[in-house]
Amino acid sequence: MSRRTHAPPPRRSQVRSFRPRVWLRSWLPPRKAGAEADASVRSRASGRVAWLGAAILLGYLALVGRASSLMLLPDPQLEAKARIQFEEAVEVHGRRGDIVDRNHTLLATTVNLYELHVDPWFLLRSPKKGSPHVEDPVSLLAEILSEELEISAENLTRRLRRPGRRDVRVATELTPAALTRIEDRVKATARKQDTRLRSVLFSNATPSRFYPGMSDAAPLLGLVGHNGMGRAGLERSLDDRLRGETYKYVLWRDRKGRRITPERIHAEEGNSVVLTLDRRIQNITERAMLSTVERTGAEAAYAVVMEVGTGEILAMVSLPSQNPNDGASISMDMFKNHAAMDAIEPGSVFKPFVAAAALEESLYTPSSPVDCEGGAWRVSNKTIHDDHPHGVVTLTEVIKYSSNIGSAKLAFKLGPDRTLAYLKDFGFSRTTGLNLPGETRGVMRSPDNIKPIELATTAYGHGVTATAVQLAGAVATLANDGVRMTPHLVRAIENRHGEIIEAFPPREDRRVVSVETANQTVRMMETVTEQGGTGTRARIDGYRVAGKTGTAWKHIDGAYSSTARIGSFVGIVPAEAPRLAIAVVVDTPTIGSSYGGIVAGPAFSEIGEHSLRVLGVSPDPELLEEDNDSVISEPEEAPQEILAATLAPEMTWTADGRLRIPDLTGLSLRDALSTVQGAGIALSIQGSGRVLHQSPTPGTALATGDRLELHLQ
């Protein structure tokens, strides 16, 4: 064998000029084969194979050692790295509970908003052959996103191109609808134009507080901070009820920041709070106060509507306020709840309470004469005045004409102890029990050190302070046959299944005056809105109104301002069977008169009229004036109107915070408006009469700013 291959026959090599294989063979050394040679080759090779094996196995041993040290020995650097990127020790808050009104209409709720991120890494890879692709997928994506998000494409492109970036946040607070729209569009583009766009988007949800009523009741409801804690208003005072369970656990995240939890860890949802508020009455009050501010140019205006008999607050408005959904532009000043936080000198609205005390002590009857001293009366070394001088008048007229001197005389007759004790019983200088953040209880002198002049001014509401809530509570006491109910705002706490876990029924505080005294006082207060009274502008057509105007000098920096006034009106409707006690305060009106009856009376009238309608309290036909407008002058239609208003369908909120508009067909314009009011829906109304057709169709969800067309016939 070896001989045959070893040396080619010389003859053939001479014939062929050049054959590489032959040439190579001639160049290489002669082969050596055979059993003996093989024996040495094989034994050497065997030895070397063993060495080879030993080398590899030694390498494996090194691997085992290295793996052991990597995987078993503690390494703070690696562990920290793992913690940072995989896990995050978080406090998970269960969903914050809702705040709803007495009819379970949402006032505050929690919806998920989304952050949108882009991982540009996928775009920078070379395209897969055969699949659709474009030259510059980064610009393509930036273009789509800039269109959808209304941001600069240039800027976005620059951010996406920054080397090494794998997480570019392009949007925050996207609604689910917006997120889906963007995702769908990018997906469609990925299919058609460039498959690399397929997996570049990722998002995470952040719970956000949403207030469907926009600025309605905003200062009362308050705000939630970024840490999920209540920051103001009821959100703060009821934080422990609303806040979901806090569950501390280790959250795992993948590279894209998405959460991975092997077993679902559930943090219990917070409870819902059912308020005594009625969203409809709240809205009515908001609108009345807004127009009051517009009309009077007041610095602030606030009102409290309380249900007589229960002490439940149906509406609490404080202006100025702000839409709490406005996110970044929130100013805490706009969330000051003046109705509970401002202790004002109430002025003349205090007089009925002093009068009630005098009646209760049987010192006077409503027709007892009181000498008003012709408008000026010296107490100690100071003189007190009446705006409208009177001589001897009845007690009723003291109230009707709002005589300071007459009131002071009552207080002197009662003496400091009894005067202040009754006022305290009416709730003044006492905490209301609402526990609103920053709520004040006002100040009142103690009977031990009150000077006569101070007693005199206290009788007409100066040198003493009270909040609008206290005023409403006090006047509700008179309306409630002399029994003061503790004002309250929270009806019940419900768990997430809607089961009541804590109920707050109306609570009687104390009897302050007898039934008779209360009724007499209310009757005296009715004269205020009668011809010649100070509060005629508070009248409501078809109902009897009992009330009292107040105009107080405003105390600014320790002295009474010569110009600033606080006008107010507190009252009860309907006077003969009281349902609502309303306190309206207009702080520093700048346009026109600043008399309480003029600045606060119309708002009272508006609130009272619309609220009674919502409550289904029919007007007394005998009281209706001749020259009245359509709605009330047609008795056949009025009850229907009222019924429709009460049954006006509520808008419902979709999960993503849009409004679902109910079927409005058949409703009067007023009822249709009362349904969609306050939601920021742009209305276009055609025709008059009843709603014949609405566009978009009933049940369509609309977002703030969307247009709703109503055709009436």
Next chain:
Amino acid sequence: MNRSIDFWLITVTAILTVLGLVMVYSASAVVAGEWGDEMRFLTRQLISVAAGLMLCGATAFTPTRMLRRYRHFIYTAVMVGLVLTYVPGIQHSANGAERWIGFGSINLQPSEFAKIAVLLSMAHFLDRYRGVVADWRVVLGASLLPLPVMLLVIGQPDFGTTAIIGGLCAIMLFVAGLRHHFIAGIGLLGSFGAVALVMSAQYRMDRITSFTDPWASEKAEGYHTIQSWVAMHSGGLWGQGLGNSMAKLHFLPEPWTDYIAAVIAEELGLVRLVLIIMLFGLFVWRGLVIARRAKDAFGMFLASTLTAMIGFEAFFNLAVVMGMVPPKGLVLPFISYGASAMIANLWAVGVLLSIAAEGNEVEVSEGWPQRGLAARTPTIASGA
């Protein structure tokens, strides 16, 4: 000849391959799911395994002399494949290297097959000159043999595979009986070549510097190493449990390929990782036993280097994953996702099985069984 079957090798290969399928699925399912098909990589890997097994079986039942007869054909086919990776339209690139050739949805990496083709030719050459391997002319000839392939592979560029081919050729020369001063020379030459190659490309340089301190370039070159360490460390002794890897969730890019061992370590833990290393050890042991028992020098040289190929690739892959050597782009044999590597490695197993089947019982000190004329008559050349 009575063909015997090496059950050890088959068993070890089968365990590693099945484990590979499981881990490829585990490591890729989440990401593949985002791409629309959770089974994407598993399905493709199953096809590769099926193709590899067919090639393996066919080779295992083919006598080794057939491999020797068609060695030129195989070498040429691989060369053609490598040249095609330079042809636009056929080449398919990924991560900046043009290592693949695409046929529709199948992409093959000829360099994986080139390793075996080179070893086949080399083993034949060294078999023929087995008695005179110490001669410088034989060494030179043997060195020239893999050169065309290596040049084509380095041009792709694929430094890792080039180094592997060179290293395997050196190992074969070593096994064939190279003298010690040659071994030292080749070692030096290889080292210089490697250093020169490293210096010539910035990305290779970056890999080296990042290797020395991955934390310094945590966001760039060191990223893989850090992520791999984090994964392994979180694995601990018993692992996080199958399917529970965090690293595969986009932290390790393409965790089903080169860095699959990090996912294995994280999910299965140190104990099982060591078992896998032991399986590779077992594979190496069996492969080298087959080499010693081969019926001829060709079988011995080829079996030992093919075993070394699998063994070293496993070593270097794991060493890269553990940050012991600079990143190279080597797969973990039988386990990592990748059609070419899987088919080529199973083919290598087929060759080993074929060599094993023809094994002899003759003592090592007696050389190989002599065939034909040489077996019957004393060799004249033996004394020369």
